[in-house]
């Protein structure tokens with residue numbers, strides 16, 4: 001039996017946030033309460049303090065991940081964010097940025113594909129942005145748009161998008177086997193909260209750039225989008241690339257949950273420094289003599 005380590009004093013979450021939020025066979029998206037506090041601190045100040053407290057540990061794990069790749073390791077982390085407009089993907093990226101080393105982060109954003117991108121397979125442009133060994137990638141939207149907005153708006157015929165779920169699973173498996181650890185997160189807000197946030201954007205001229213009139217058109221199709229999310233989560237939450245659903249009406253709780261997911265994942269990856277490739281004593285002597 002494993003002995004409990006005595007110096008295990010870290011205020012780590014008592015529950016596994018991954019276990020709590022993971023989309024399994026019984027998962028029901030319609031039962032998620034976007035305002036609920038599902039774990040951790042019940043107030044903003046404490047939650048943000050705990051987010052900040054992860055910085056040292058996550059930075060260290062990130063450095064080890066990078067060092068591992070310098071020794072030939074191929075592992076890297078891909079944090080994929082999906083959610084309706086105003087669900088907080090940008091805010092979530094800031095929270096991850098806060099606890100990590102900027103040099104090891106690769107952020108990619110996916111809007112509507114260009115004409116040139118449309119001529120290629122839908123996974124092509126995604127593949128261009130995958131994180132390289134030793135780094136952490138963040139996707140603000142992703143290939144899932146190709147079974148979400150594309151499905152809801154009939155941008156390709158049903159027989160086309162229907163095939164994509166299996167294609168996505170096979171493609172993610174290929175990259176998981178190549179060393180990518182997937183952390184796929186849906187930021188789940190309620191339609192009421194979205195209304196507030198859209199109105200807040202309209203109320204402030206400095207926020208108008210974030211508002212697109214098209215956001216309201218998507219909002220009017222809320223139920224269709226939720227149905228498309230339900231199917232994507234059910235069909236593409238796999239052992240090699242599971243989905244997590246984050247209740248996101250409260251920004252500080254969203255950030256707490258997401259950063260715990262990131263920290264838990266990196267801890268489990270447990271990246272290792274590569275073995276020293278030279279004779280330390282001999283090198284010391286050389287440096288002394290130089």
Ligand code: AMP
Nearest residue numbers: 085110111112113141145146149150155
């Ligand atoms: P935003 O993330 O708010 O800047 O908006 C990006 C927009 O691009 C959203 O309306 C997405 O639905 C849209 N988008 C992203 N990927 C695709 C795609 N593959 N096909 C069509 N629209 C997309």
Ligand code: MG
Nearest residue numbers: 085086210212
């Ligand atoms: Mg938007």
